[in-house]
Amino acid sequence: MSENDNLQEADGKKETVTEDNTTTKETTLNVEETSKDLAPTKKVNPSEPEHKPSATKTSEINEDKEPTDKEEPSDDKHVDEIEASNAEDAEDESNAERHDVEEKDYHAMSMDQLVNELNRLLKHHKIQTISKHVNQIKSEFNAKFEELLDEKKEEFINDGGNEIDFYYTNDTKKLFNQLYKEYRQNIKSYYREREQTLKQNLENRLAIIEEIKGLLNVEENINTTYKHFKELQEKWRNSGPIPRDKYNNAWNTYHHHVERFYDFLHLNNDLRDLDFKHNYEQKLKIIERAEELAADDNINRAFRELQVLHKMWKEELGPVAKEHREEIWERFSNATKSIHDKRQAYYKDLDKAYEKNLEKKEEIIAQIQTIAEDKINSHGAWQKKIKEIEALREAFFNAGKVPLKVNEATWAKFKDAVRSFNRGKNQFYKNLKKSQYENLQKKKELIDIAEANKDSDDFEVVTPLMKKIQNDWKKIGHVPRRDSDKIWKQFKKACNHYFDRIHAKKKEEHQHLYDAFDKKVKLLEELKSLKLEDDVKSNIKILRDKIAEWKSIGHVPQNKRYIDGKFYKAIDETFDTLKMDKSKLEMVKFESKLENLATDDNDTRKLDNEQNFIRKKISEIKSEINQLENNLQFFSNVESDNPLVKDVHKNIANHKKELDTWKVKLSKVRDMY
Known part of the structure; x- marks a missing residue:
C-alpha cells in the first residue's frame, strides 16, 4: 500500500491524491484569491493538550462546560492562512469551482454569441459558480439590444410610424429571456435548498456533539462506548457543509468534547493508546507529505494539497500521546511555514510581473482612448480604425494578468475605452443611416415625378424634366441597402416607360428611314454573296450598279449610319478581287469612294x-x-x-x-x- 493510500485511509473520505501529488477536493482556492492577506481565524491548536488525563477527576470530566471560542489568535501566520482558507470553504465545498469558469470578453460578443455563452454556462457549470458571468452577460446583452432597439425605433418612425405604437423584439431576445429566467429559477432553488441543507447539517453536527457528550455518562462496556464514539466521528466527517459563520464554533465545540472523551478514555489505557498510536502514525504520514510538498516547485498545487492535509489533521484525526504532541506539531508547522514562505515569495515575484502587465495594459487603454477621441468622417476611415481597435483588443488580452487589487478597475477602464470608441462609431453609422433615410425620401419624390409624367404626350416639356430627374438621382447619395434595389427598379421602370414611348413615336415618324435601313441590310447581304464573272468591265458595271442602288435607297436613322461604312468596305474588298491594272483599280475604287462622299448634298x-x-x-x-x-x-x-x-x-x-x-x-x- 502506498503512502498516499495510507493518507486516504486515515482521512476516511472520498478524496484522491493524483499521480502528480495533487489532491482532488473542492476546497481548493483560486490562485488570485489566496494571494490576498487572509485574516487569522480563532481556533484551538490541535497539537496542544487541553486536558491532562492523569490529573483529571471523573467529576471534572462530567462537567458540561462548552468552549467559549475566545482563544487568542495564533502567532503562526502560515497556519492562520490555511485555517482561513479551509473556513472559507466550510459552507459550500464547491465554492472554489467558480474560479475555474473561464473569463471571456463578453463585450466583444454579438447578441447571438452571448446567448450561446449563457446557454453553455447553464449546461456545463454548477449554478452557484456562474453568477458573476451571468450578470456580465446580461449587462452586455441589454446594452446591445438597447442599441438595436434605438435603430429599429428610428426606422419605424422614418417609415411613418407613431412612436407610441413602437414595439420590437426578436428570437434572440426571446431566447435570452428564457435562459435568464431559467437561471433565476435555478439559483433561487439552489440557495433555498442550500439554506435548508446547511441548517440540517448544522443540526446533525450539534446532535453528534450531544451524543459525544452523552458518552461520558453511559454505563456500558468501554469497548462498546469506544466503538460508538468512532461511529460518531465517522458521522461527523460525513455530515456535509454548514453555515460558515457557525463553522469555527461548531468545530471547537466538537474538538472540546472529543478531547474530553479521550480524557475519559484514560480509564482504559489500551484503547486510548491504540488510538494515540494510530493518530501518531497517520500524522507522521501527513508531516512527511507536507515536507515533500515543501520541495514541490508547483506552489499552487502544494498549497492546495496542504489545505487538505491541515483539514485531515484538524478534523479527521484525534490527539496523540502527550510526549509527541509538541514535537509533531512543530514539525508540521515548519513544513507549512516553508510552503507559506515559498508561496509569499512566488506571489511577490508574480506581483512584479503583474505590475509590468498592468503598464502594458494601461498603454493599450491609452491608445484606444486616443483613437476614440479622433474625429472620423468617412466609412473607409472608420473601417481602418475598427481594425486598429481589434488589434489593440487582442494585445490587451495577450498582455497577461494584472494585480488582483486593480484587476476589476483595469478591466472596467478597458471596457469604457472600447465603449467610447463604439459610441462614436455607432453615432457615425446612426447619422449615416439617418442621411440614407433622407436620401431615400428624396429618391421616392423623384419616383413620384417619374410615375406622374411617364404617360405624358407633352414631349417637349416632359423630356427635359425626365432627363433632369435622372441626373438628380445620380447626385443623391446612398439609401438603406434593403431599399436600394427596390426603388431603383421602380424609378428605372417609370423612366424607361416614358422614353420607350418617345422612341416608338420617333420610329413612327421616321419609319421610312428604318425601311431604308432594312433595304440596305438586304443589299449588303447580296453584295457579300455576289459571284463575279471573268469579264472585268462587266464586273465593274455590276459593282457600280450596286453603288447606285445603295445611294438610291436614301438615308437611314442616325444611329444606323454605320451600315454605309460596312457597304463601302465590302465594295473595296470586291474590287480587290478583280484582275486588272493596279492603278486603274485604284482609280475605280476612288471613284466609288467619291460617290459615297457625295451622298450628303448639303454637307x-x-x-x-x-x-x-x-x-x-x-x-x-x-x-x-x-x-x-x-x-x-x-x-x-x-x-x-x-x-x-x-x-x-x-x-x-x-x-x-x-x-x-x-x-x-x-x-x-x-x-x-
Whole structure:
C-alpha cells in the first residue's frame, strides 16, 4: 500500500491524491484569491493538550462546560492562512469551482454569441459558480439590444410610424429571456435548498456533539462506548457543509468534547493508546507529505494539497500521546511555514510581473482612448480604425494578468475605452443611416415625378424634366441597402416607360428611314454573296450598279449610319478581287469612294477633308522625289548602271507615277463641287 493510500485511509473520505501529488477536493482556492492577506481565524491548536488525563477527576470530566471560542489568535501566520482558507470553504465545498469558469470578453460578443455563452454556462457549470458571468452577460446583452432597439425605433418612425405604437423584439431576445429566467429559477432553488441543507447539517453536527457528550455518562462496556464514539466521528466527517459563520464554533465545540472523551478514555489505557498510536502514525504520514510538498516547485498545487492535509489533521484525526504532541506539531508547522514562505515569495515575484502587465495594459487603454477621441468622417476611415481597435483588443488580452487589487478597475477602464470608441462609431453609422433615410425620401419624390409624367404626350416639356430627374438621382447619395434595389427598379421602370414611348413615336415618324435601313441590310447581304464573272468591265458595271442602288435607297436613322461604312468596305474588298491594272483599280475604287462622299448634298465636309488629304499626300510625294533627286548628286562619278543608282532612279519613277495618280484624284474631287 502506498503512502498516499495510507493518507486516504486515515482521512476516511472520498478524496484522491493524483499521480502528480495533487489532491482532488473542492476546497481548493483560486490562485488570485489566496494571494490576498487572509485574516487569522480563532481556533484551538490541535497539537496542544487541553486536558491532562492523569490529573483529571471523573467529576471534572462530567462537567458540561462548552468552549467559549475566545482563544487568542495564533502567532503562526502560515497556519492562520490555511485555517482561513479551509473556513472559507466550510459552507459550500464547491465554492472554489467558480474560479475555474473561464473569463471571456463578453463585450466583444454579438447578441447571438452571448446567448450561446449563457446557454453553455447553464449546461456545463454548477449554478452557484456562474453568477458573476451571468450578470456580465446580461449587462452586455441589454446594452446591445438597447442599441438595436434605438435603430429599429428610428426606422419605424422614418417609415411613418407613431412612436407610441413602437414595439420590437426578436428570437434572440426571446431566447435570452428564457435562459435568464431559467437561471433565476435555478439559483433561487439552489440557495433555498442550500439554506435548508446547511441548517440540517448544522443540526446533525450539534446532535453528534450531544451524543459525544452523552458518552461520558453511559454505563456500558468501554469497548462498546469506544466503538460508538468512532461511529460518531465517522458521522461527523460525513455530515456535509454548514453555515460558515457557525463553522469555527461548531468545530471547537466538537474538538472540546472529543478531547474530553479521550480524557475519559484514560480509564482504559489500551484503547486510548491504540488510538494515540494510530493518530501518531497517520500524522507522521501527513508531516512527511507536507515536507515533500515543501520541495514541490508547483506552489499552487502544494498549497492546495496542504489545505487538505491541515483539514485531515484538524478534523479527521484525534490527539496523540502527550510526549509527541509538541514535537509533531512543530514539525508540521515548519513544513507549512516553508510552503507559506515559498508561496509569499512566488506571489511577490508574480506581483512584479503583474505590475509590468498592468503598464502594458494601461498603454493599450491609452491608445484606444486616443483613437476614440479622433474625429472620423468617412466609412473607409472608420473601417481602418475598427481594425486598429481589434488589434489593440487582442494585445490587451495577450498582455497577461494584472494585480488582483486593480484587476476589476483595469478591466472596467478597458471596457469604457472600447465603449467610447463604439459610441462614436455607432453615432457615425446612426447619422449615416439617418442621411440614407433622407436620401431615400428624396429618391421616392423623384419616383413620384417619374410615375406622374411617364404617360405624358407633352414631349417637349416632359423630356427635359425626365432627363433632369435622372441626373438628380445620380447626385443623391446612398439609401438603406434593403431599399436600394427596390426603388431603383421602380424609378428605372417609370423612366424607361416614358422614353420607350418617345422612341416608338420617333420610329413612327421616321419609319421610312428604318425601311431604308432594312433595304440596305438586304443589299449588303447580296453584295457579300455576289459571284463575279471573268469579264472585268462587266464586273465593274455590276459593282457600280450596286453603288447606285445603295445611294438610291436614301438615308437611314442616325444611329444606323454605320451600315454605309460596312457597304463601302465590302465594295473595296470586291474590287480587290478583280484582275486588272493596279492603278486603274485604284482609280475605280476612288471613284466609288467619291460617290459615297457625295451622298450628303448639303454637307461638303467629307469632300473637303478628302481634298486636304490628297493635297497633303501630293506634297509628301513631291518631297520624297526631291530628296531622291538630291541623293543622285552624290553618285555623279558613279556609272549609271550601278545597282544603287538604278534603284534610286526606279524609286523616282514610281513616286512620279504615284504623283500623277494623286493629281488625277485631286482633279476628280474638285469636279464634285
